[in-house]
Amino acid sequence: MMDFLAFALAFAGFSTIAMGMEGHGRQVFGRVPEEGRRRLLKLAGWVLLLLSLVPALAARGPSIGTVLWLSLLTAAGFIVGLMLSYRPRPLRVVGPALLALAVAVWALAGR
Amino acid sequence: MRFDKPRTFRQSMKWVHTWTGLPLGWLLFAVYVTGTLSFFHPEITLWMQPESHRAKVAETEETARRAFEALARVAPDAPQWTVSLPGSRSGVAGLAWREATAGQPAGGQQNAVRGEAARRGEGGQGARGEFGERAAGEGVSERGAGGQGDGAAPRRGFGERGMAQGMQARGERGARGAGGRGSEESDAEEAGAAQAGAQTPAASGGGVQGGEGGRGQGMKRATMDPATGELIEPRQTAGGGFLYRFHYRLYGFDRTWGQWIVGAATMVMFIALITGVVIHRTIFRDIFSFRPAKGKRSWMDGHNASSVLSLPFHVVITFSGLLLLGNQLMPSAASSAYPGDERGYFMEMRGMRGGEQQPAARPSGTPAQLADIGPLLAVAQERWPEQGVGSIAVNFPGDARATIELRQARGDGLANRAMGERLLFDGVTGAPLEAPPVADPSGVRATSNVLSAVHLGRFASPLVRWLLFASGVLGSVMVASGLVLWVVSRARDRTADGKIPAGHRFVEVLNVAAVAGLLVAIGAYFWANRLIPAEVAERNLWEIRVFFTVWSLTLLHSLLRRHKQAWIEQLALAGGLLAALPLVNAATGGAHLGVAFYLGQWQVAGFDLCALVCGALLLHAARKVASHVPREKVARSAGRTKKPAAAGGTDEGGDGPVPAVLQTEEA
Amino acid sequence: MSTHHYLTCFADHRPVLNVTLRSALAILGGYGLAALAASAFAVGMPLPRVDAVTLAIMLSFIVYLLAVMWVFATATLLRAAAGLAVGAAVFGAWLWLAPSAAGGAA
Secondary structure, eight states: OHHHHHHHHHHHHHHHHHHTSHHHHHHHHSSOOOHHHHHHHHHHHHHHHHHTHHHHHHHHOHHHHHHHHHHHHHHHHHHHHHHHHHOOTTHHHHHHHHHHHHHHHHHHHOO | OOTTSOOOHHHHHHHHHHHHHHHHHHHHHHHHHHHHHHTTHHHHHHHTOGGGGGOOOOOHHHHHHHHHHHHHHHOTTOSEEEEEOOBTTBSSEEEEEEOTTOOOOHHHHHHHHHTOOOOTTSOOSOOHHHHHHHSTTTOOOOOSSOHHHHHHSOSTTOOHHHHHHHHHHTTTSOOTTTGGGTTSOOHHHHHHHHTTTTTSOOSSSSSEEESGGGTTTTEEEEEEOTTTOOEEOOOOOOHHHHHHHHHHHOSSSOHHHHHHHHHHHHHHHHHHHHHHHHHOTTTTTTTTOOOOSOTHHHHHHHHHHHHHHTHHHHHHHHHHHHHHTHHHHOHHHHHHHSTTOHHHHHHHHTTOOTTOOOOOOOOOSOBOOOOOHHHHHHHHHHHOTTTOEEEEEEESTTBTTOEEEEEEOOOSOTTTTTOOOEEEEETTTOOEEOOOOOOOOOHHHHHHHHHHHHHTTOSSOHHHHHHHHHHHHHHHHHHHHHHHHHHHTTHHHHHHTSSOOHHHHHHHHHHHIIIIIHHHHHHHHHHHHHHSOTTOTTHHHHHHHHHHHHHHHHHHHHHHSOHHHHHHHHHHHHHHHHHTHHHHHHHTTSOOHHHHHHHTOHHHHHHHHHHHHHHHHHHHHHHHHHTOOOGGGSOTTTOOOOOGGGOSSOOSSTTSOOOOOOOOOOO | OOGGGSOOOGGGGOHHHHHHHHHHIIIIIHHHHHHHHHHHHHHHSSSOHHHHHHHHHHHHHHHHHHHHHHHHHSSSHHHHHHHHHHHHHHHHHHHHHSOOGGGSOO
16 A cells, blocks of 8 residues: 555656646647746655655655665656556656545555 | 776766776676576465465464474474564464584574574574584674574684685575585575575475585575474475576585675776766766667666666665675775774674673473463564564474563664664563663764665565566676677778678677576576476586576577577567566465465565566567667668667657757777 | 877877777776775875775775866876876875874774
8 A cells, every 4th residue: 555655656756847838738738837847846746755765764664665666756757667668658647646546545455 | 998098987987987898798698687586585486386375374373383383393392483474574374493413512502593594584594503613602693684694604623714604604505504614605595595584495495404415514404384383395406596696696506606606796896886987978868768769879878777777776775785794895994993803893793792692592391381372462463553564583492491482573674774673572481581781883883884785675665666676677688788888889980981890790699698698698597487397406406507508508509590680689678578478487386476475475466467577578678679770771760779778659859959968989 | 189299209190009008008097096095095085984984995096087087188198197197196105204004083
């Protein structure tokens, strides 16, 4: 559960950061988001990425938790990268949806 | 770029990156691929012994009882029994016992038993003997984590080799007796490693094995079906252990030489990684940029993405690889701080001190009934609800002084070398005994332990193991794409005077054989495992011979064929061989996917599915190469790339004004 | 980074010789420096002996890396060699001045 939550946070984080970039923002939205919005997206993305460390550490402890977190970042980044290359548009929805699902599951299951 | 001309720092680093990466890239690819597979080497060995696939899952308590019954049948007089319970990494139970007649100094025994490594998923049991040999009664023990390597190391003439090897040997493979014998290339390790997991005897192919040619130092082992208590007789195989050992010491070399070569390559990898980061100006900006079908651009993107996305993995794996060989590569550190006594460092590193001797234990000679294991397991289960019990060791079974030790299945705390707790009981009354305390490692040692535990996959979580495996695959893609990039980015020179320069042709040929050829050879290795009859003598060596013969043939093939043809044919062959493995498995007596799922043989099912996916990706890659039209000849819309990472789909937005990044000019 | 501001030797102007010497300096000199650094760290760091050695091995690989980068990045061969020599002098002095290894804390 916590692993999935960590992954969802990482995925949402990476996709948000990507949307805040000039080139990738255009891929996702069809046009480049304006400066302020981009900065906000990037900031939010970084916060999400850092947040994804929390469930990993909480569920797995410091050593393997960190390893898990880093490898989840790799997996999430890889999928975001693939989507940007081949299916960028849905990225707007997929990140938040995944995150909402993970949070819901987490809240319902207790942990 | 020339060093006699003015140049920028980045240009210099670019040169270093290119020219360290290329000459050792072929070797590094092999190291990366076989190392990645080694995250699953016990599972691979299990797959390669289809005789074990029939085992069914049973309750822990039942399994333990059956194991004791079997041991009482085959080794009633043994001074020590060990049972590795089936777990997430193997479906069978591993039994091991010390020969009653083994020349084991009595003093070493009790402690040696502690140092024993009968932990699940790890090379089983053994090696106490080696230690005792040298230091009878000294009884230095190493708690839980795999006595072999440690036990193996200390001995006269224990030098760099012994240290380095103990460093990695420790418990990871059942390398009983490996180091103890100093200079000799240890086949005992061969036997031991092939069965890391303790459940998969390889030594002699019988239901009951001694460590190859008596080298197991009096340890015998067997594999048991947990549901029936029958002893299984798996075929002899080089198993996952061959790939595992190849990845850090190659094959056919003296151990020391193999490790020096891989060590040097690892250092080069480290340099290439860091210089790669240095020359990659916008490391985070284009982390997601992959623009397919753009020729060199795509290769560059693929190379960057596979590097940057799993950069922490690459750095950690490379650096920890250096540390694992560190005693051999940098002997000056230990020899300066421990003049004349390098192994003192080694022993302290293991938490062993000469002063902390344990009292010697001896059997009383009075027979007594062994306590019922059920209640003891219940105590352990309550104590470790998540991990459960990994293995059971019994000292002096049937004697009034018997002890029973339960070891936790591998935990997730890496700082203490992922050593689980253990519980010691009186073997007759079942009363708990006090186990010696375990000291927490210092910060430095904890760091070192975490690094090596990650590298060696010494943790429980299958999820993390799969994620690291995926990162390893990305790393392999990184090295391979770097090699191809060297050729692709020199396309202009190559076409300039109508023929390919000899140096370029050399790189092309080696690229195909080192990348696609290795994958063909690995596929052939698994096929050989099933096609060579199970009774053939030395069949583990035949498997290895098939591997190297096929690999050599791919080199010949890539020499004879045109570059592109060679890529297509070898990628397709590798893909076909791997994708068909589930069928081969089903046809040659293994648990096919349906059965594996039904019986809960996740290890076997995982192997089959992974082979299927990898095979499909390689076939896709072959198709991509086949349909590839060189960039110069096509309009920018029709191009195709030829990398697995470019798999599928169409290019939707990559055309946008993606920031111009990584304008690293060629040397 | 123009070469003209630096003291050059004849090998600096011969591309092949230049690269060969730099490679030799990087591989052999870099290793020598790293090995010396490992000794100095192992003996000179105020840590329990076993930790000092472990950390020394870790750090020595980083020293090796930096030495290689330095040798290829710097303008001339003389500077490359001088840089390694300075490093060696520092680590050598540290090793020499450090309390004798035999007396180090266990």
